[in-house]
Structures are given as structure tokens and as C-alpha cells.
Amino acid sequence: MRMKNMNFCLNFQIINKKTIYTLKKIAVVILNWNGVQLLEQFLPSVVKYSSEADIYVADNASTDNSISFVEANFPIVKIVKNTGNYGFAKGYNDALQHIDTELYALVNSDIEVTENWLQPIIATFEKEPETAIIQPKILDFKNKEYFEYAGAAGGFIDKYGFPYCRGRIFDTIEKDNGQYNDACEISWASGACFFIRSKVYHELQGFDADFFAHQEEIDLCWRAKNKNHQIKYNPNSVVYHVGGATLQQGNPKKTFLNFRNSLLMLVKNLPKENFYSTLFIRLSLDGLAGIHFILQGKFAHCWAILKAHFAFYALFSKTYKKRAHFQSKRYYNTKNIVINYYINNGKVFVK
Structure with missing residues (x-):
């Protein structure tokens, strides 16, 4: 149990996980x-x-x-x-x-x-x-x-x-x-x-x-x-x-974690309206990202996306149970940053 509403400071080190x-x-x-x-x-x-x-x-x-x-x-x-x-x-x-x-x-x-x-x-x-x-x-x-x-x-x-x-x-x-x-x-x-x-x-x-x-x-x-x-x-x-000091930006493990966790986050937080259609489009966009990696010769990153999807499917049921009772409908600022960036040349933030 955590101690509450105490207004003094103790100046010694935590030496084990039982001390608060x-x-x-x-x-x-x-x-x-x-x-x-x-x-x-x-x-x-x-x-x-x-x-x-x-x-x-x-x-x-x-x-x-x-x-x-x-x-x-x-x-x-x-x-x-x-x-x-x-x-x-x-x-x-x-x-x-x-x-x-x-x-x-x-x-x-x-x-x-x-x-x-x-x-x-x-x-x-x-x-x-x-x-x-x-x-x-x-x-x-x-x-x-x-x-x-x-x-x-x-x-x-x-x-x-x-x-x-x-x-x-x-x-x-x-x-x-x-x-x-x-x-x-x-x-x-x-x-x-x-x-x-x-x-x-x-x-x-x-x-x-x-x-x-x-x-x-x-x-x-x-x-x-x-x-x-x-x-x-x-x-x-x-x-x-510094950035990337513990896991470099170009590391396939980082690609795996980013793609898997982004999907898990959507399952937990997307509003119920258009839940499955939004998730399907996102999975399709991930497929396009995998093709993009192949065209760049980054095969390990394409494989990382595939592994991320398999891991996501394995965790889907467990993650879905974590959904809250209320999901905010106003969660995004831009509808599709991928299209805006790669097709409309939107390289700079616009509110």
C-alpha cells in the first residue's frame, strides 16, 4: 500500500522493493x-x-x-x-x-x-x-x-x-x-x-x-x-x-515494436464507430509499408512488420478486453498523415 498525504521528505536510498x-x-x-x-x-x-x-x-x-x-x-x-x-x-x-x-x-x-x-x-x-x-x-x-x-x-x-x-x-x-x-x-x-x-x-x-x-x-x-x-x-x-541510444532508429526490433504496439493501441482506444474498418485500413497501410521496405532492400524491416502482425493477432483478444467504457471520438488531428506526407508533400506540421 502506498503512503498518502505526508508532507515530509526522507533523504536516504531505496534499498529494496518493499520500502516506500x-x-x-x-x-x-x-x-x-x-x-x-x-x-x-x-x-x-x-x-x-x-x-x-x-x-x-x-x-x-x-x-x-x-x-x-x-x-x-x-x-x-x-x-x-x-x-x-x-x-x-x-x-x-x-x-x-x-x-x-x-x-x-x-x-x-x-x-x-x-x-x-x-x-x-x-x-x-x-x-x-x-x-x-x-x-x-x-x-x-x-x-x-x-x-x-x-x-x-x-x-x-x-x-x-x-x-x-x-x-x-x-x-x-x-x-x-x-x-x-x-x-x-x-x-x-x-x-x-x-x-x-x-x-x-x-x-x-x-x-x-x-x-x-x-x-x-x-x-x-x-x-x-x-x-x-x-x-x-x-x-x-x-x-x-540523443535518441536511439538504447535502440537505434533503423533497428528491425524497433520496427517490430512500433508496428505491433501501434495496432494494440488502436484496439484499446478506437471509438466503436468504424472500429473494424479503421483497423482494416491500418493493416492495409502496414502492408504498403512492407512493400516500401522491400523496394528499399530493407527485407529485415518487412519481416519485422509481418512478425508484428502475427504478434498483434495473438494479443488481440487480451487487448480488446482492456477497452475502456468511453472512447473519445476526437482523438486525431489529421485524417491520414501518410497521404498528406507522401502524396500532398505535407512535410511540416499544420494544425
Whole structure:
């Protein structure tokens, strides 16, 4: 059982999964698996610029020296030890059961934060009780004038579940010229740097562990919207993301997870009207994507889509049972981002 409504802070480390602590208003939680090099590079900025928060490393049973490195060099950082490598979804679900705080900041281990990155987020949560989830501006660590693929200036999906962002549509990434410096409501926030009220996270039962990794944050945001929670983008908080540090963009495993999980997300969240027709069209579009990969000579990626579909069919019945009682009909911003991008040359976000 989680402790509630306690207003004091305890400043010692979590040493096992049976101990629960009450902390500051916000907890920065970094999920790690064999990522000591990333912790060496990026944890210092988090520690330097996060005085408002308690900082955690949630470790997915690493076999490298991640834990000993953190303990030796950053005693202020608390550690939650998961018992296995549970991926992004279950890894966070398990770890967050043991962190009692008002706000979670879920931060990838390859994120460099900037000075005052937390204040605008905390202020928004305080002023807007209806806002449940917030994403900062995410720029490319390797090319800091450009947005980063995973999230950019806030995420959206089309009618068939294809995700895209302000500042990034498929592989077209925009330079940050201040064109997205407006705070606005979005469809989903990137898991690379994901702020959420803890009560909402637990109300939604966290990420879907069946996803393992990729698109679980989009599913969580969609479920939040189905319960009338708002999701915002705040440009006054800026972070830099390496992207692909744990699984490269061109990896067939990533293709498998993205295609499978996108289909699972549709089954859980599509409104019942036109449910099967929308799903059928999406499956057909996946087939076209497979042909596109073949024409590019990327046979492993085509095979990854096929495997994703077989895995999806195997999980269909289980996933269908997870559907909520209410499904929002206004879940998409663009009807078909694929046609808009490849046929209508829609390379830049248009609301």
C-alpha cells in the first residue's frame, strides 16, 4: 500500500522493493539498463539543475556497474532496483509503485536537461488542475538547433494511429526557429521526457506492460484523454535528447515494436464507430509499408512488420478486453498523415 498525504521528505536510498518513501513535490525518475556510460554523461546535468526534485535511478536489473557508479558519484540520487529487465513500460510501473510524490518526471538516460527546466512545468501543473501530462521542448543533442525525432514540440496521431509531431513528421525534422514556442494542448507527450501527475498515472494503472517499449506513452495519453485529462506542451522547458541510444532508429526490433504496439493501441482506444474498418485500413497501410521496405532492400524491416502482425493477432483478444467504457471520438488531428506526407508533400506540421 502506498503512503498518502505526508508532507515530509526522507533523504536516504531505496534499498529494496518493499520500502516506500515520501518525497518532494516532484521526482525525476531515470530508467536504466546497463547504461553506465549514459549515466556518466547525462546524470550530472540532471543533478545540477534539479534542486526542486528528488532524483532516482530505476534500474532494470543491470549487469554492468551502473548502480555502483551512481552510489559512488551521486549519493544524493536514490535507487530503485527492479528484479528484471522489464523494458520501459513495466520497468517504470514497478519502480513508481515505490515513489510517493505529487509529480513524476520520467526522463530517458540520454537526456541533457537545462537550467530552470522544472519550474515552468511545476508552475503549469499548479495553475492548471485539469492538466495531467506535460512535455517540454525536445531538441536534438547532436544538432541543438533542430528538434529531436522522439517528441519534438508535442505529439499527435492521425485517424489510423500513425504518430507525428510538431517539428517532426516521419523522417522530416524541422529547425527550431521559434515556430512552436506556443504552449498548447497536444495528443501525446514523448516518453523521452514525460511529466505526469502521480495520481493520474496510478488511476490509469500506468503503462501497458504488454507493450514492453515504444508507443506505450501514446497509449497512456490516449487513455488519459478518454478520461478527459488534458495533455500540454510547454516550450519554456527545454531538454536535449540523443535518441536511439538504447535502440537505434533503423533497428528491425524497433520496427517490430512500433508496428505491433501501434495496432494494440488502436484496439484499446478506437471509438466503436468504424472500429473494424479503421483497423482494416491500418493493416492495409502496414502492408504498403512492407512493400516500401522491400523496394528499399530493407527485407529485415518487412519481416519485422509481418512478425508484428502475427504478434498483434495473438494479443488481440487480451487487448480488446482492456477497452475502456468511453472512447473519445476526437482523438486525431489529421485524417491520414501518410497521404498528406507522401502524396500532398505535407512535410511540416499544420494544425
